[in-house]
Amino acid sequence: MSSDVRFTDFKSDKQPTWCPGCGDFGTMNGMMKALANTGNDPDNTFVVAGIGCSGKIGTYMHSYALHGVHGRALPVGTGVKLANPDLEVMVAGGDGDGYSIGAGHFVHAVRRNVDLTYVVMDNRIYGLTKGQASPTSREDFETSTTPEGPQQPPVNPLALALASGATFIAQSFSSDALRHAEIIEQAIEHDGFGFVNVFSPCVTFNDVDTYDYFRDSLVDLKEADHDPHDYDDAKEKILEGDKEYMGVLWQDEESVPYHQTHGVTEDMTEIPDGAADGTMDLVREFY
Amino acid sequence: MAEDLNWAIGGEAGDGIDSTGKIFAQALSRAGRHVFTSKDFASRIRGGYTAYKIRTSTDQVQSVVDRLDILVALTQRTIDENLDELHDESAVIYDGERSWEAEYPDHITGVDVPLKSLAEEAGGAIMRNIVALGAACEITNFSIENLDEALEKRFGAKGEKIVENNKKAARLGQEYVAENYDLDVDYDIDETDNDYVLLNGDEAIGMGALAAGCRFYAGYPITPATDVMEYLTGRIDEFGGHVVQAEDELSAINLALGAARAGARSMTATSGPGIDLMTETFGLVATSETPLVIVDVMRSGPSTGMPTKQEQGDLNMTLYGGHGEIPRFVVAPTSIDECFWKTVEAFNYAEKYQTPVYLVADLALAVTEQTFPPETFDMDEVEVDRGKVVDDDTVDEWLDEEGRFRAHANTEDGVSPRAFPGTIDGAHMSTGLEHDELGRRTEDTDVRIEQVDKRNRKVDTARDQENWDYREFGNPDADNLVISWGSNEGAMVEAIDLLEDRGVDVRFLSVPYIFPRPDLTEDIEGAEKTIVVECNATGQFADLIEHDVLQRVDRINKYNGVRFKADELADDIEATLKTEAKAQ
Numbered sequence: 081m082s083s084d085v086r087f088t089d090f091k092s093d094k095q096p097t098w099c100p101g102c103g104d105f106g107t108m109n110g111m112m113k114a115l116a117n118t119g120n121d122p123d124n125t126f127v128v129a130g131i132g133c134s135g136k137i138g139t140y141m142h143s144y145a146l147h148g149v150h151g152r153a154l155p156v157g158t159g160v161k162l163a164n165p166d167l168e169v170m171v172a173g174g175d176g177d178g179y180s181i182g183a184g185h186f187v188h189a190v191r192r193n194v195d196l197t198y199v200v201m202d203n204r205i206y207g208l209t210k211g212q213a214s215p216t217s218r219e220d221f222e223t224s225t226t227p228e229g230p231q232q233p234p235v236n237p238l239a240l241a242l243a244s245g246a247t248f249i250a251q252s253f254s255s256d257a258l259r260h261a262e263i264i265e266q267a268i269e270h271d272g273f274g275f276v277n278v279f280s281p282c283v284t285f286n287d288v289d290t291y292d293y294f295r296d297s298l299v300d301l302k303e304a305d306h307d308p309h310d311y312d313d314a315k316e317k318i319l320e321g322d323k324e325y326m327g328v329l330w331q332d333e334e335s336v337p338y339h340q341t342h343g344v345t346e347d348m349t350e351i352p353d354g355a356a357d358g359t360m361d362l363v364r365e366f367y
Numbered sequence: 368m369a370e371d372l373n374w375a376i377g378g379e380a381g382d383g384i385d386s387t388g389k390i391f392a393q394a395l396s397r398a399g400r401h402v403f404t405s406k407d408f409a410s411r412i413r414g415g416y417t418a419y420k421i422r423t424s425t426d427q428v429q430s431v432v433d434r435l436d437i438l439v440a441l442t443q444r445t446i447d448e449n450l451d452e453l454h455d456e457s458a459v460i461y462d463g464e465r466s467w468e469a470e471y472p473d474h475i476t477g478v479d480v481p482l483k484s485l486a487e488e489a490g491g492a493i494m495r496n497i498v499a500l501g502a503a504c505e506i507t508n509f510s511i512e513n514l515d516e517a518l519e520k521r522f523g524a525k526g527e528k529i530v531e532n533n534k535k536a537a538r539l540g541q542e543y544v545a546e547n548y549d550l551d552v553d554y555d556i557d558e559t560d561n562d563y564v565l566l567n568g569d570e571a572i573g574m575g576a577l578a579a580g581c582r583f584y585a586g587y588p589i590t591p592a593t594d595v596m597e598y599l600t601g602r603i604d605e606f607g608g609h610v611v612q613a614e615d616e617l618s619a620i621n622l623a624l625g626a627a628r629a630g631a632r633s634m635t636a637t638s639g640p641g642i643d644l645m646t647e648t649f650g651l652v653a654t655s656e657t658p659l660v661i662v663d664v665m666r667s668g669p670s671t672g673m674p675t676k677q678e679q680g681d682l683n684m685t686l687y688g689g690h691g692e693i694p695r696f697v698v699a700p701t702s703i704d705e706c707f708w709k710t711v712e713a714f715n716y717a718e719k720y721q722t723p724v725y726l727v728a729d730l731a732l733a734v735t736e737q738t739f740p741p742e743t744f745d746m747d748e749v750e751v752d753r754g755k756v757v758d759d760d761t762v763d764e765w766l767d768e769e770g771r772f773r774a775h776a777n778t779e780d781g782v783s784p785r786a787f788p789g790t791i792d793g794a795h796m797s798t799g800l801e802h803d804e805l806g807r808r809t810e811d812t813d814v815r816i817e818q819v820d821k822r823n824r825k826v827d828t829a830r831d832q833e834n835w836d837y838r839e840f841g842n843p844d845a846d847n848l849v850i851s852w853g854s855n856e857g858a859m860v861e862a863i864d865l866l867e868d869r870g871v872d873v874r875f876l877s878v879p880y881i882f883p884r885p886d887l888t889e890d891i892e893g894a895e896k897t898i899v900v901e902c903n904a905t906g907q908f909a910d911l912i913e914h915d916v917l918q919r920v921d922r923i924n925k926y927n928g929v930r931f932k933a934d935e936l937a938d939d940i941e942a943t944l945k946t947e948a949k950a951q
Contacts, residue, residue: 092796093769094807122794128625138796139808144788146628147798147808148621149651155585155618159625159633160788162609163583167629167788185621188614346607349630349787351580351753355746356606359578363744366564367397 087116090125092142098133103280103291106254107201108137110278111170114264115143120168128157130173130182133208134201134280137172151182154189154198161196163348165339168268169196176206179215179235186237190244190273195337197267197274200237201254203282204289211285221288237277238318238329247272247335249314250328253294254280259302259326266328272335279324294324301327309333370424372554373434374503375449376496377418378441380411386521387439387496388419389736391503392565393517395423396738398510399559403428403857404736405930407448410590410674416444425559429702429737429857430933436554437506439499443467458552460502462495476552478502480543489536497533501540509556511541564741568706568732568854569594569636572662573602575710576634578749581660582608583633585622587615587641590674591733592664595636616641620648620661627657628797630756630787632714636662639681640671646688649723651799653693653822656775656783658717658724658754660710665729665853667928676928677730679853682907685725686882692819694826696720697881699727701838701856703737704744709879711749716833719754720782720825727881729902731854731930757784759791766792773804777817781824830883837885838877845872847944848894850887850920852878852908854930855900861933862940871941881908884915891916898923898943902930921946 090112098104115125122143129138131150138145144167148156157171178186178200189198205223206212213226216237220229241249248270252263260278267274279294306327307313314330317323339345376388385406392402400423407418420435422428435452438445439460446459446469453459453475461469463479471477480502482495489498497518504511518533544550566574573595576584584603586596600610608631613619619635627633637645642663652659665681667673685697696716700709706728713724757765765773765784774795776783783804786793796806801818803809838856841849841863851859856877866873874894878884891897891912897920899909904926913920923939925931 092807123791124789125794126629126788138798142794144628144794145796145806146625146655147796147800148624149648149799152617152621152648155613155621156625156628158611159583159585159622159627160629161625162611162622163626163629163631163633164788184614185618188618342609343604344609348582348608348626348632351582351632351751353751353753355578355749355751356580358605359574359746359749362574362577362602363564363741363746366566366570367562367741 085116085121087112090115090122090141090143092140094139096140097136099284101283102133103203103254103282104134104137104201106257106260107199107278107280108140110252110254110257110260110264111172111199112141113261114268115168115170117261117265118268124166125168125170126160128153128160128169128171130177132174132177132206134172134174134177151177151180152185153177154182154185157196158189158192158194161194162339162344165345166347170199171196172199172201175200175202175204175214175216179237179240183215186240187244190241190246190275192338193247193272193335195272195339197264198276199264200277201280202237202277203280203286205282205286207282207285218288236318236321241275242315242318242330246275246330247332248274248328249318249330250276251324251326252276252278253298253326254278255291255294256326259300263327270331270335272332272337298324298326301325301329371422371428372424372436372507372556373420373422373432374437375418375420375435376439376441376499377407377416377445377448379414380409380417381413382441383496384417384419387500388421390514390517390521391500392421392736393520394513395421395556396563396565397516398513398556399561399563400425400556401428401563402565402736402738403430405431406734408675416442416448418445418448423556425557430861431930432934433932437503439503440469443470446471456552458506458550460499476550478506478544478548478550480540482540485539485543486536489539490532494533494536497536498540501537502544504537505541505544506550506552507554507556510558511537513558562741563738565736565738566703567594567734567736568703568728569664570598571703571706572636572710572726572728573598574744575707576714577602577606578707578746579632579711579714580751581632581634581714582606583623583626583631584608584635585611585613585619586635586637587613587619589638589641591666591730592636592638592641592662594733595662595664616644617647620645623659624648624652624657627659628788632718634660634662636664638664638666639668639684642681642684642688649689650691650693652723653695654799655797656721656822657797658721660713660717660724660726662726662728664733665727673928677902677930678926678928679729679902680907681727682881685727694722694822695882696722696724696829697727698724699853699879699881700732701853701877701879703732703735704739705879706732707744715750715752716829719752720829721754721785722825727853729853755782755784757786757790757793762786762790762793767805771795771805774806775802775804775818775821777804777821780828781821782828826883835880835883835885838879840875840877842872842874845874846895847871847873848890848897849873849875849900849940850878850897850912851900852881853902855902858931858933858936859900862937865934865937866940869937869941871944873940886915887912888916891918891920896921896944898940900931900936902926
């Protein structure tokens with residue numbers, strides 16, 4: 081592990097095919113900076129990506145990576161981390177991946193509190209399939225499949241995480257490069273499941289949740305005198321609904337990650353070239 | 368074969384049928400007798416009808432038969448359900464003080480034992496089943512001391528007092544029968560000096576996984592595969608591994624996939640409905656070239672079907688399931704001891720060829736306990752082959768001119784190098800998208816063909832390098848050929864003896880490899896008549912063989928939810944052999 085790792089070392093030589101101006105550029109840059117700033121390098125980092133525009137991130141980054149099936153990135157990341165706790169595991173996906181097809185996994189990954197970072201690139205739209213409503217789309221957001229809007233309330237991912245027992249809940253904005261990298265860094269350093277919902281605007285299919293909208297409406301918790309260790313305050317801000325925040329909303333200082341609560345600390349990759357010592361005792365158990 | 372005894376205890380779910388049966392099975396095993404158990408059970412926690420059946424002999428037993436010699440009946444339904452199997456020499460043990468009047472035909476000997484009262488005398492009504500075991504010992508002249516060790520094993524953790532009470536309950540049952548009955552039924556259960564272990568197929572799969580170095584398991588509870596997870600829980604930790612109970616099977620296979628990407632030997636187990644969900648990720652496992660063992664313990668389908676009943680209906684799904692064309696291995700153990708060895712093999716195939724392996728077992732294997740000499744599971748015989756794994760020193764051989772690791776290098780044998788995450792300079796991408804040697808997405812037509820051919824070539828390589836042979840039984844020169852897969856082997860092996868007594872010679876091939884599989888062309892062309900035996904309605908394996916050999920075969924199919932029995936199978940085969948050969 082060299083200390084001279086630069087964030088560009090996490091960049092692959094593949095040029096992103098995201099639309100010019102896509103929020104995902106900024107989201108990815110912040111992830112790479114945060115990984116480098118926290119002393120990681122591509123050979124000890126595992127990135128798991130879902131499906132959608134966001135899912136392409138594994139291709140544009142340089143690290144160990146798996147680009148999986150739609151919605152199942154969190155279980156993959158969990159498996160990677162438990163099998164080798166020395167790896168830095170970062171799971172990335174979109175709002176459809178995480179809060180729709182993968183919503184069940186989100187709840188249970190949060191509950192497990194495995195020490196990994198989950199970055200959701202939330203653009204409130206299905207971009208890769210060319211503009212359908214996503215689980216975070218506004219109630220009146222008109223799309224090809226919801227001509228009058230979904231007419232159902234959007235998922236509040238922060239509240240879903242809180243209700244599932246999250247130990248770290250943050251929200252970020254891809255265009256605020258400094259703050260975004262800083263927030264991801266905090267998520268990486270958190271002892272447990274570091275969840276960051278990143279507003280990552282779609283410039284092609286979402287003309288409501290735009291850069292301008294977030295610039296105008298986001299309240300930076302850094303400037304709002306917010307104590308992220310105050311659960312009640314976090315709960316209030318997460319549930320109130322009329323404001324959108326940027327920064328760490330909630331961090332449980334007492335968080336004990338899964339590998340500690342379950343005693344999973346060994347690297348599982350090393351095994352003997354025959355049956356391990358003690359396996360004959362397994363046979364004797366059946367007497 | 369030495370004379371066998373068929374014993375059963377039956378009642379409602381919640382009556383402690385399973386644990387009582389297991390105690391008797393262990394007592395028989397400790398007395399050096401072979402045991403083969405089966406269960407009639409339903410998917411409910413209480414009520415209904417459930418039974419635990421034991422066939423025991425001083426010789427190896429590997430099938431159930433249509434005969435019941437001693438039945439402990441806690442309900443009238445237990446008698447009714449088994450009427451066809453009870454015969455002139457059968458004895459039924461029941462509690463005449465219970466509210467129901469035991470009704471049974473005159474030719475059966477009823478042994479009325481006040482199970483509840485005697486249990487209360489020993490310390491509690493809960494021990495009434497143990498009283499029945501004592502009564503069974505007396506009827507069979509089986510030394511009651513054999514029960515003691517099994518009772519200690521079962522109740523030891525609950526304290527000396529409980530163990531002593533149970534021993535007393537057993538003796539009260541024994542004495543009651545001795546004092547009140549002079550029975551004509553006369554079954555002497557001989558003992559031997561042999562030591563046997565007693566285990567079921569799920570446990571054998573779990574133990575095989577640990578022997579093979581499996582360190583990560585993720586699963587979702589489902590009958591009849593849950594025993595695999597329960598077996599591994601706790602035990603895998605002793606070897607530095609871990610079990611995760613996932614939120615569903617979609618998660619289970621992805622958890623296992625993640626652990627395998629990290630470099631652990633990893634497994635998941637489920638039954639048909641779980642395979643339905645896991646099929647989503649199956650193509651990703653194969654395309655990303657991740658070694659993974661997926662166990663399907665088949666039960667009766669489709670949909671929820673008959674969840675506690677036997678069927679071999681998932682062959683086509685494991686062979687063809689998933690969109691697109693997915694290279695895979697499908698291995699199907701044919702006996703409980705083979706559940707162990709085929710699991711070990713499955714891990715080696717998975718890692719040597721970086722391909723998913725379906726290990727297909729069935730309910731009859733999973734829930735049946737059978738005795739084996741302990742050396743059947745000789746751990747020194749277990750070999751672990753991790754395939755082409757590179758480390759910090761050897762990774763250089765597989766870097767391209769720009770220093771990038773070629774995780775999907777197009778090699779002659781189709782197998783690429785594998786770098787576990789953490790290997791310096793091994794960082795690479797893998798994906799379910801079509802990709803180049805570096806794992807980067809591509810739609811280049813030449814690269815597509817190259818990578819598809821490469822992945823399929825791994826199977827060709829395996830076909831050449833590994834032994835995909837069948838297991839052969841019976842008369843090798845017989846004109847009549849019987850072929851089966853999965854758990855039917857045990858019943859068929861015993862049916863061979865029965866058929867021989869009737870003057871019918873058969874050659875029997877038991878096939879544990881579904882894909883790749885042995886070429887049976889010469890065997891079938893050399894036979895006068897070929898019969899394929901399987902527990903499904905349509906004959907999925909028979910279809911496969913007909914396709915391979917381009918010749919029609921006869922079929923024996925059973926799909927009522929009950930496994931084949933040796934005597935029944937002998938009858939079916941004799942009848943099929945008498946029919947005219949089908950038009951070719």
